[in-house]
Amino acid sequence: MALLEIERVSLGFAGTGRRAGQASSLTLQDVSLEVDEGEFVTVLGPSGCGKTTLLRVVAGFVEPTDGEIVFNGAPLTKPGSDRVVVFQQPWLYPWLSVRDNVAFGLKLHRRKIDWQTVDAMIDTVGLSGFEAYPPYELSGGMQQRAALARALVMSPKMLLMDEPFGALDAQTRRTLQQFLLQLWERVRLAVMFVTHDVEEAILLGDRMVIMGTRPGCIALELPINLPRPRDERMILDPHFLDLRRQALDCLRDVALKATGIVAGPSGDGDALDGAGSAEVQPRSPSASAAS
Ligand SMILES: Nc1ncnc2c1ncn2[C@@H]1O[C@H](COP(=O)(O)OP(=O)(O)OP(=O)(O)O)[C@@H](O)[C@H]1O
Numbered sequence: 490m491a492l493l494e495i496e497r498v499s500l501g502f503a504g505t506g507r508r509a510g511q512a513s514s515l516t517l518q519d520v521s522l523e524v525d526e527g528e529f530v531t532v533l534g535p536s537g538c539g540k541t542t543l544l545r546v547v548a549g550f551v552e553p554t555d556g557e558i559v560f561n562g563a564p565l566t567k568p569g570s571d572r573v574v575v576f577q578q579p580w581l582y583p584w585l586s587v588r589d590n591v592a593f594g595l596k597l598h599r600r601k602i603d604w605q606t607v608d609a610m611i612d613t614v615g616l617s618g619f620e621a622y623p624p625y626e627l628s629g630g631m632q633q634r635a636a637l638a639r640a641l642v643m644s645p646k647m648l649l650m651d652e653p654f655g656a657l658d659a660q661t662r663r664t665l666q667q668f669l670l671q672l673w674e675r676v677r678l679a680v681m682f683v684t685h686d687v688e689e690a691i692l693l694g695d696r697m698v699i700m701g702t703r704p705g706c707i708a709l710e711l712p713i714n715l716p717r718p719r720d721e722r723m724i725l726d727p728h729f730l731d732l733r734r735q736a737l738d739c740l741r742d743v744a745l746k747a748t749g750i751v752a753g754p755s756g757d758g759d760a761l762d763g764a765g766s767a768e769v770q771p772r773s774p775s776a777s778a779a780s
């Protein structure tokens with residue numbers, strides 16, 4: 490049995506303010522996805538397709554309108570420290586030291602703080618010697634590593650990462666990708682990792698999920714059969730390049746579908762309104778895995 494089973498989940502947000510009382514269109518429709526224990530799944534899709542919403546549903550922050558989620562064998566109904574979110578911004582408390590920030594989640598969940606474990610985690614993310622520093626005296630990459638330590642110290646079963654490197658410069662981003670790859674080799678947690686970067690999605694993941702938009706759905710799943718441990722030299726591997734091409738094709742089709750223009754067989758952008766061969770349909774995981 491998979492660690493996470495998302496079964497035909499749909500979600501519509503109720504309108505607020507001037508739109509109060511109006512039924513909104515669906516943000517997610519019929520999303521089905523499984524993540525195994527220790528599996529690294531990367532999620533790509535156009536802006537606004539519902540990637541963050543999907544993570545928030547799995548985190549238990551938002552309840553689906555329809556469908557079911559089973560986590561670790563039980564229905565998922567609320568947030569829990571077995572699923573921890575790492576956001577694009579590290580959201581560290583400026584008045585707390587690195588050490589207190591890392592221990593913060595434990596305090597919040599009223600768990601006993603083992604300072605040796607906290608310090609070991611700070612060491613794991615390469616911040617030994619910075620325990621007493623306030624976050625504003627750290628670089629952006631160091632702050633994100635502190636946020637990662639705060640998540641990992643909870644011993645979650647799954648990490649939910651929402652574009653965690655999206656706000657960093659290209660060099661820091663590459664360094665943190667390598668860092669995350671090495672860390673994950675050691676901890677082997679289940680991860681759902683949202684990104685806009687196709688190469689990042691392939692380099693990190695065991696499987697890449699591409700979402701379609703309006704409403705958000707699973708457009709394509711691609712297994713990534715690159716050996717581990719991985720490093721950035723693999724971006725020249727023929728399998729890497731083939732995955733990159735498939736992902737870019739799918740993202741282009743998804744974007745065209747959202748504008749009402751669907752690429753024809755020659756990729757020349759026929760306005761077929763759903764009748765083209767490149768149309769992206771919501772798929773079940775089993776159907777897409779076979780494609
Ligand atoms: N609390 C909310 N109330 C109403 N609508 C919402 C809410 N949260 C998200 N949405 C809508 O859901 C859709 C998906 O938003 P979401 O943030 O999940 O997209 P995303 O794929 O993460 O985009 P991006 O790549 O830009 O981060 C958007 O149309 C957004 O307006």
Ligand SMILES: [Mg+2]
Nearest residue numbers: 540541542651
């Ligand atoms: Mg988002």
